[in-house]
Amino acid sequence: MNKRILVTGSSRGIGKAIALQLAEAGYDIALHFHSNHEAAELTKQALLEQGVNVSSLQFDIADREGVKASIESDIEQHGAYYGVVLNAGINCDTAFPAMTSDEWDSVVHTNLDGFYNVIHPTIMPMIQTRLGGRIITMSSVSGIAGNRGQVNYSASKAGIIGATKALSLELAKRKITVNCIAPGLIETDMVADIPKDMIKELVPMRRMGKPSEIASLARFLMSEDAAYITRQVISVNGGMI
DSSP states (O other): OEEEEEEEESSSHHHHHHHHHHHHOOOEEEEEESSSSSHHHHHHHHHHTTTOOOOEEEEEEEOOOHHHHHHHHHHHOEEEEEEEEEEOOOOOOGGGGHHHHHHHHHHHHHHHHHHHHHHHHHHHHHHHHHHHHEEEEEOOHHHOOOOOOHHHHHHHHHHHHHHHHHHHHHHHGGTTTEEEEEOOOOOSSGGTEEEEEEEEOOOTTSSSOOHHHHHHHHHHHSSGGGGTTOOEEESTTTTTO
């Protein structure tokens, strides 16, 4: 039986690329999406073509009870996850003096509370398998260095780093690694409006990264070859920091 991986936000973008690479590596996938049924179905079909088993979960990562119910149901039906990739998140960029309380709350609570909401119900079933495991969280260059217009996003992504490092200490003796990937500018809808000239100024490699370049790292961190790597924040940003 293949090991199962939950990838949040896996219907498109970076999450989709990660799910596809993990399926290619032979893992069964728990595909998560929030609202885009069409994109989720397309991704599911692509995953099934890899010859792996796929289950679908729909929830808002900020909805604690909804997340818990969905994950617990999936685990009950298909078994515990060997790995979790916490990829889903939101941004709402604006200069801090103009930032509303709703813009602050929605980004910080969705991204940071999502860490607890998604990972917490997966931990004990993972521990009880006694097979070890892998947890990968997604921060950002903004969570390491900060970024103008992203005080809320930077705060949430910096919080993800702190939570990741603390959780890694608690789970190391269980042979469960916990690492964080911090992407820079990656070709997704989130950064589609950034002018090419600005990218050349911001990124020493003078281009955006590809979702597959994040997915390749996630695939490695999920593998047996990465069994001694934990508590790390790995940047993939073309030399931005």
